[in-house]
Amino acid sequence: MTRKRFHGLKRVKFRMTWNKYNLYNLSRLTPTKKGVSTFFQQKWASKSATRAYHGEQIREKQWQRMFTSRLNAVIPMDYKYLAEHDGSEFAAGRGSGKDQDPSHRQRQPQQIPYMAMTYAPMERRLDVAIFRALFASSVRQARQFVTHGNAKVNGKKMPYPGYLLNPGDMFQVEPERVLFATGKEKPQSQIAEGRDLRKKKRAINVRRHETRKAARGAAAKKAANKPATAKAEKQSTMPQKLAGEDLFELEIRKQRRADMQELIKQVTSIMDNKKSAPGAKKKQELRAIVKDIRSTMASIKRKPLDELEASVADLVSRLSTTSGNHKPSPKKRSTSESESTAPPTDESSSLASAEKKMEKKVQKARNSLMIKRQNQVDESKPYATPWQPRDYMSAFAFIPRYLEVNQKICSAVYLRHPVARPGYGEVPTPFHPDQSQLAFNWYLRRR
Amino acid sequence: MPPTLRCATSTSRCVRELCKASQSLRSFSTTPRCDQRTTRARRAMWRWLQQQGANLRDPLEGGTNYLGAYNKDGKLLRVMRAERNQESERAVEQSEPKNAERDPDAKQAGVKVPEETVSDRIPFPLNRNFISEPVLSENFREEIWYRIMKLGHSVREVSAELGVEMSRVGAVVRLKEVEFEWKRIGKPLVVPYANAVMSMLPKTDYNPEEKDPKRRRPHESINDLPVHASTAQQIFYPTSESREFSRADAAKVFNERLKPADDRIPHPQLVLQHREKFVERLTDQEIAERAREREAIAEKKQHRAAMIQLSKDAKTKKIESGRWEFRFTDANVDAAGKDGRGHKGVGWRYGVPHYDRNRGLIKIPKTVGA
Numbered sequence: 001m002t003r004k005r006f007h008g009l010k011r012v013k014f015r016m017t018w019n020k021y022n023l024y025n026l027s028r029l030t031p032t033k034k035g036v037s038t039f040f041q042q043k044w045a046s047k048s049a050t051r052a053y054h055g056e057q058i059r060e061k062q063w064q065r066m067f068t069s070r071l072n073a074v075i076p077m078d079y080k081y082l083a084e085h086d087g088s089e090f091a092a093g094r095g096s097g098k099d100q101d102p103s104h105r106q107r108q109p110q111q112i113p114y115m116a117m118t119y120a121p122m123e124r125r126l127d128v129a130i131f132r133a134l135f136a137s138s139v140r141q142a143r144q145f146v147t148h149g150n151a152k153v154n155g156k157k158m159p160y161p162g163y164l165l166n167p168g169d170m171f172q173v174e175p176e177r178v179l180f181a182t183g184k185e186k187p188q189s190q191i192a193e194g195r196d197l198r199k200k201k202r203a204i205n206v207r208r209h210e211t212r213k214a215a216r217g218a219a220a221k222k223a224a225n226k227p228a229t230a231k232a233e234k235q236s237t238m239p240q241k242l243a244g245e246d247l248f249e250l251e252i253r254k255q256r257r258a259d260m261q262e263l264i265k266q267v268t269s270i271m272d273n274k275k276s277a278p279g280a281k282k283k284q285e286l287r288a289i290v291k292d293i294r295s296t297m298a299s300i301k302r303k304p305l306d307e308l309e310a311s312v313a314d315l316v317s318r319l320s321t322t323s324g325n326h327k328p329s330p331k332k333r334s335t336s337e338s339e340s341t342a343p344p345t346d347e348s349s350s351l352a353s354a355e356k357k358m359e360k361k362v363q364k365a366r367n368s369l370m371i372k373r374q375n376q377v378d379e380s381k382p383y384a385t386p387w388q389p390r391d392y393m394s395a396f397a398f399i400p401r402y403l404e405v406n407q408k409i410c411s412a413v414y415l416r417h418p419v420a421r422p423g424y425g426e427v428p429t430p431f432h433p434d435q436s437q438l439a440f441n442w443y444l445r446r447r
Numbered sequence: 448m449p450p451t452l453r454c455a456t457s458t459s460r461c462v463r464e465l466c467k468a469s470q471s472l473r474s475f476s477t478t479p480r481c482d483q484r485t486t487r488a489r490r491a492m493w494r495w496l497q498q499q500g501a502n503l504r505d506p507l508e509g510g511t512n513y514l515g516a517y518n519k520d521g522k523l524l525r526v527m528r529a530e531r532n533q534e535s536e537r538a539v540e541q542s543e544p545k546n547a548e549r550d551p552d553a554k555q556a557g558v559k560v561p562e563e564t565v566s567d568r569i570p571f572p573l574n575r576n577f578i579s580e581p582v583l584s585e586n587f588r589e590e591i592w593y594r595i596m597k598l599g600h601s602v603r604e605v606s607a608e609l610g611v612e613m614s615r616v617g618a619v620v621r622l623k624e625v626e627f628e629w630k631r632i633g634k635p636l637v638v639p640y641a642n643a644v645m646s647m648l649p650k651t652d653y654n655p656e657e658k659d660p661k662r663r664r665p666h667e668s669i670n671d672l673p674v675h676a677s678t679a680q681q682i683f684y685p686t687s688e689s690r691e692f693s694r695a696d697a698a699k700v701f702n703e704r705l706k707p708a709d710d711r712i713p714h715p716q717l718v719l720q721h722r723e724k725f726v727e728r729l730t731d732q733e734i735a736e737r738a739r740e741r742e743a744i745a746e747k748k749q750h751r752a753a754m755i756q757l758s759k760d761a762k763t764k765k766i767e768s769g770r771w772e773f774r775f776t777d778a779n780v781d782a783a784g785k786d787g788r789g790h791k792g793v794g795w796r797y798g799v800p801h802y803d804r805n806r807g808l809i810k811i812p813k814t815v816g817a
Contacts, residue, residue, distance in 0.1 A: 009488035023503060024492045026514060029573055065807060070676065076668035082709050083721035087694030095688070112674075113576040134644055153815045160811040167614070169815065170621065175637045182640060252632045259633060366633030373635045389643040394506035395514055397647040398570050398579035401667065404615050405582070406622035407641035409629055413618035421671070424578060430571035 013052040014430050016131055017138035018396045031432040046438035050431055054119035057127070057139055058162070067443045071117040073420040109422050115437040116425030120418045123402070123427055126151065126171060127161035132428065133405045133412040134397060135173040136181045137390065145181075150174040155247075165414040172411040176381075183383030184390050194379040253300055256312055259369045260297050263315060264290060266372070270323055285322045289315065309362045316365035400426055506647045507560070511579060515569030529561045568649055579649060583611070583619065583666060587653035591616055592623040607714055609653075610665020670712045677702040 004011070007021035012028050032046050055063050092098045100106070122128055127143040130151060136142035145151055146161040152172045153163065165171065186194070267286050270278060278286065296303075296311050303311075378385045399405055402419075405412040418426035429436060499521030506512050518524055568579040583591075591609065594600045595616065606613040629636060651666040684700050686692055695707040709718050723729045723737065764775040783792025788799055795801075802808065 009486070009492055020496060020500065021492065023500060023514070024495050026571065027495065027499070031573060073674040074671035075674065077670045077672045077708060077712050079670055079712070079714065079717040080721055082712070082718045084726055086691075087697060087707075088691045091692045116574065116576050154817045156815055158812075158815065163811055163815075164813070166814055168617075168817070170618075170625075170817070175635075175640075179637065179640060182643075251634070255632055255634045363631075367630075370630070370633050370635045374638055387639045389506065389640075389647070391504045392500075393643075394512040394647045395503040396570065397506075397511075397644060398513075398568075399582050399648060401580055404618040404622065406588075406619075406626060407644045408636040408638060409622065409626050410637055410640075411622055411625060413622065415612070415614040415618055419671075419673075421668075423576065425574075425576045428570070428577055429574055432573045433576060435573075 013049065015056060015138070016053055016128075017140075018390070018393055019138070020392050023392050023395055026430060029430060032435050032438060034434075043438045043442040046431075046435045047442040049435065050119065050429070050439040053430060055122045055125070055128070055139075057143055058125075062162075063122070064443065066121040067118075068121060069440075069444055071114045071420065072120065072417055073112050073114060073117070076421060112420050112422050113425040113433055114420055115433050115440050116429055117418065117420050117427055118436050118440040118443070119429060120427050123400075123418050124164040124414075125161065126153065126158060126163040126165060129165055129171060129403065129412070129414055130173055132400055133171075133403050134182065134399065134407075135178045135410060135412075137393075141181055145173055145177050150177045167414060167416045170411060170413045172409070175410045178410045179387055180382050182390055182393060184388045186382065186384050190379050190384060194381075197380050249305060252305060253308070256308055257297060257300050258373065259312055259366070260293050260300075260315075262369055262373050263293055263319060266319065266323075267293075282322060289318055289322065309366075310358065312369075313358075313362040313365040316368065317361070398428065400428055402426055506643075509646075510560070510563045511568055511647060511649055513568060513570040513579065515572045515575075516563070516567040523560065525561050525563060525567055563649075581649040581651040581666065582645075583615075584650040584652045585645065587651060587666075588619050588623060590653045591619045595620050596624075603714070603716070606669055607717060610667065610669060612667055612669055612671075613713060615667075670714050670717070672708050672712050675702070675705060675711075677705060 007013075007015065007017070007019055007025065009021070009025070012025050012030075014025050014029055015022050032042050032049070034042065037045070051060070051063070090097050123132065127139055127146055130136050130142035130145065131139045136145055143161040146163075147159055149157055149159055150173055151158055153165070154170055155172075158171075267290050271283065271286060292311075293315055296308070296315070300308065376386065400418065402415050402417065403412050404415055420426065431439075499517065499519075502517060502521055502523075503512060503514065516524055518527070565578060569575055569577070570579055571577055587609075591605060591611065594605045594609075595602065600608075602613050602616050605611070606616050609616075611619075626636065654663075657663045678701050680701070682700055686696075693707075694709065698705040698707045709715055712718070719741075720734075723734050729737070762776060766773045766775070778793045783789045783796060787796050792799075803810075
């Protein structure tokens with residue numbers, strides 16, 4: 001038997017994706033027919049339709065283990081009412097509360113859509129939460145992000161898509177992956193240019209590999225000739241920097257490397273500028289800068305952090321003075337930042353002020369590079385640059401209340417388990433309440 | 448067996464032409480032509496995508512763009528509503544013979560998309576119980592962070608003042624801190640993505656000067672009472688007519704240990720404050736006195752909990768390596784009991800099964816320490 005289509009047009013199955021076929025299927029979705037079929041058939045059809053959306057990526061048995069008949073709900077309370085009444089008014093009159101004046105009768109409270117909560121346990125899964133936070137365009141993609149090691153929970157890598165988030169867990173997805181998932185498709189021209197870029201890079205890498213191999217072979221020969229004692233001595237003197245380093249420091253170094261790559265890009269763009277080609281002297285300076293950038297990049301993992309930061313700032317300032325046309329980048333300072341970096345006071349010693357100046361310079365260099373690295377044309381990316389949201393995204397863009405998302409850092413916090421409240425179910429389910437109820441009944445069967 | 452190529456020989460002309468039309472540009476494709484043919488269903492889909500679906504391709508300017516906001520013909524429901532209103536107005540106007548020149552102007556005004564309502568925020572038309580609810584806007588998040596981290600307000604205070612759940616307040620601050628950390632180390636923020644997503648979502652803005660009470664509504668209800676499992680039953684409980692049967696008594700009937708709703712909501716202090724001030728009408732001095740008493744009790748409780756935690760910590764020896772924290776606790780060999788099968792026993796014992804690899808048990812981490 002051939003495999004059924006994921007987004008079929010014959011059998012309407014709505015899936016957890018932002019696909020346009022799926023959007024069409026959503027417009028065609030109908031509630032389960034009641035009159036014609038038996039109760040069993042209705043339950044089966046509802047279960048089949050709802051499971052095609054909720055956790056289609058996991059096995060039925062896994063879901064059956066997760067299913068619970070206990071559905072969470074809350075009632076919003078008015079604190080003024082609680083303070084003014086102690087509840088005895090419900091037993092007033094003849095025992096069931098006083099009759100209300102029919103002209104002032106309050107609106108009946110809305111029903112709690114308990115049945116929409118049938119698949120609430122599924123929302124705890126990491127892959128589903130990533131999809132709900134709008135970090136992936138389908139659950140299967142979210143799942144792939146997780147298994148490929150692009151997701152973190154509370155700052156630690158979490159490779160299991162089935163991890164059940166606990167209230168208060170923070171999850172992050174690699175921003176590059178998010179941009180890829182939610183961005184527009186790359187146009188043909190950018191694909192072609194990207195291919196050329198890759199080819200060039202490959203050639204460079206092959207060459208570098210050859211030279212390194214040769215150098216390593218020579219070093220090995222040299223070492224073999226030396227006596228063993230010298231070898232041991234040399235090993236003991238080797239700096240053991242990386243041993244105690246934490247992940248955070250690694251992250252900083254990673255960013256500095258990206259900064260340096262950006263700098264190289266800037267220099268090459270100046271050199272290749274045909275309209276206003278740099279003079280011979282300028283070219284010399286630029287080459288010197290590139291050489292220094294390369295040497296800094298080579299020692300990026302070994303250098304102490306403060307030295308590294310200082311050298312990056314130095315390179316940025318050198319480049320800006322050399323290129324000449326540098327304008328201070330228009331910085332949009334938030335209230336917080338301006339407060340966190342307090343202005344230097346007069347009483348502070350000259351040493352401290354110099355240190356502060358240095359720090360300011362470093363921060364300035366960082367900010368300018370950060371802005372440069374944002375949303376520019378870059379054919380090496382797997383999505384269309386500059387970044388734009390993909391088609392049909394707006395029809396699927398909502399964030400349920402049990403998540404708090406910060407899109408700027410592609411991170412979200414799972415606040416609590418989803419609940420139902422009068423007139424509103426927090427689990428995003430596309431199905432009619434009756435259909436959800438039938439599905440719920442299906443899973444009640446064995447319990 | 449390779450699929451048969453029926454297309455060239457036995458199908459009708461019409462279908463053959465369709466095959467030709469959809470013939471792939473990639474001549475090396477191994478998929479037979481007939482599998483690529485445009486079916487009626489596919490044609491219907493493309494038709495829908497070009498007509499009704501075209502509205503959903505790009506985000507709507509200044510608001511959400513969900514399927515539930517459109518009718519079957521792909522027209523915005525709120526626009527239709529506005530047009531209907533305008534027409535009825537115009538009918539009234541025309542009954543009184545007045546300026547006929549304003550008509551084109553009115554039509555142009557009808558083109559402008561009116562503001563969305565709750566009924567336009569339904570992404571799934573079949574499930575009207577799910578609404579895309581507003582998220583906190585950027586300046587609201589900044590305000591929360593500012594109040595907590597700069598003004599030093601407590602989470603509880605900020606939550607009650609701004610109408611945002613306590614857990615959300617904490618999460619906003621935590622995420623903001625990470626954002627500042629990224630800025631500090633020079634990691635680029637994903638601003639274009641954030642802008643795009645925020646433009647597609649409904650938002651709650653922070654504007655303290657807003658006069659319109661409709662717009663000043665709190666972001667979410669902060670005093671949510673969880674429905675307790677033991678209150679799900681109906682109980683017939685006879686009691687004397689003269690008795691004042693309050694919420695607290697009702698809670699007792701449901702479950703001996705169940706507290707009344709006043710104590711189970713997230714902000715019980717709001718109830719107390721309101722009761723003291725407006726129901727019991729206490730003086731400021733008395734209110735302060737009571738607050739002090741409550742604080743003393745809370746402090747005592749906190750102290751006791753801290754002491755218990757301290758004694759627990761003293762029993763475990765912690766060794767921090769770069770990646771793991773090893774925790775050693777004292778184990779007693781005799782805990783296994785005389786027959787060696789006691790459940791408190793540690794280590795591998797002959798004949799005692801390990802349950803850690805059983806089917807159905809969770810083998811991936813259940814928690815990740817923050």
